[in-house]
Amino acid sequence: MEAVHAENLGKTYPGGTEALRDVSFDVGKGEVFCLLGRNGAGKTTLLRILATQLRPSAGHASVLGFDVVDEPKRIRERIAVVPQEARPQMLLSAWDHIYTFCLIRGMSRGDARSRTKQIMDELGLWEHKDKVTADLSGGLRQRVIIGMALTVDPEAVFLDEPSIGLDPLGRRSVWAMIRRLTKAGVTVLLTTHYMDEAEVLADRLMIIDKGRVAYAGSAEDAKNATGAKMRVIVEAVAPGDANGREVLTPASNEEIIGIVERSLREGRKVTFKPPSLEDAFIQLVGGSIEEEDS
């Protein structure tokens, strides 16, 4: 049985905006599934439907075997959600947030205390436990929100841009937390704008564009699907050169040789890199950006 199953899922908001259309996919148990897409592509809408926070207007979806519309209670007992742009209450401490959420989730005071300590240790928050969150960095505040979501042991976790605004160390601590969850068999669905994050974490990913599935599969297959053998970066040797920087994705050996010859003539530096997920992403959704621009 899949942890998440969606079939022809669609969402049109009451105002008439169509946010999702015919979205179908499966996520296996213990898998990290990454949703990529531009702002407003429909990632958050999809995540909110699966987290039972938003009603779909078409299709079906189930989480852990339970229907999101007919059996939301069964799902809610088994999931944890980190909403996009959630913020802690500035006048309360990290401890206040996580401890009170443990109590709200029905734990005794003793259990809530030990669970709070455990979560704070895991997320590197213990040394900041009594500081009001107004005095914490953005990364630590985000970890407080994640800590609130993880008060119970979930079977599936929905993370909507969990590492947005975090410094590299903060992001890595979130990644480590996600790896710990998957090691314990937890299914993770996350949205992100960071391609490196998707490459590092995702077992599989799905690119959504204008509410439709533009790609679903592994990051490696997405990169191979670009057809490009490599990425060629051509840039000026001297800083401030007006010729600027070009990132090219040649499809044939002849094209590569042509780029190298031209760059040598112009005295510019050439760097070769394998195609990235970002290249694949831009190729997949770039067409729609150009359509909008024209």
Add this chain to the structure above:
Amino acid sequence: MRKRIREALYIGLFDSLPLLRDPAILLLLSMFSLLPVLFTFVFTGGGSMTQQALVGAIVLSLAFTGLFSAQSVYFNKHWFRFQDMLVASPVSPASYAFGLSVSTFIVSVPSLVIALLLLVAARPVQLLDVGLAMVVSLALWISMLFTGFAIGASTKNVRRANSLPQVLSFFLGFIPPVYYPLSQLPPEIQPFALLAPTTHAAQLAKHYFGLVSLGVNDIVIGWTYMLAFSALMAYVALKRAHWVDP
């Protein structure tokens, strides 16, 4: 049931915790409903007018915080996003609404206690009078809670979520005859004043404390108006507030 009450109380605690952690601010906020009493005392030298103002403070202590539930609803949904986290958990919408209501009650307790103590010091009052006046205050609080929930659930604008309860508290609390007697208004204005549910609540509470005398008809009309207003606001709040977004 016990589990639901427990989660509601902890939600209420969480919502009011920033103020409980800073009692000076809590006390200062409480003074909001007591300030007109001070001015009435200074300008009238005490007596019946000040006692009527104290009854107004008792009635409005709860009503003001009820109205300000709009901010809790808005900020928990759109700013902190705690509501989204709770929706995706086994917490029930009733517990959540009850929890936010409890939070407003906690915040109003200091001013309510101060106003009651001052009134008891100013004139002899029966326990039954206090009880009846509290029932009136609670009824008004519930109607204002529904109003607050309707505003908080309807607005998508942070400025309005902040300003609307303040504007309404001015028009429902300070303009109508709540802190001062209805009889102070010219007779042709009095029917307009009775459009405000706060006027009815104040009149009833003043009656129960023996400060004004109301006929049976006035009492029935007062209670009917307040209950009808509560029902209307409850309807609007239920229509506008969604646990699972449509």
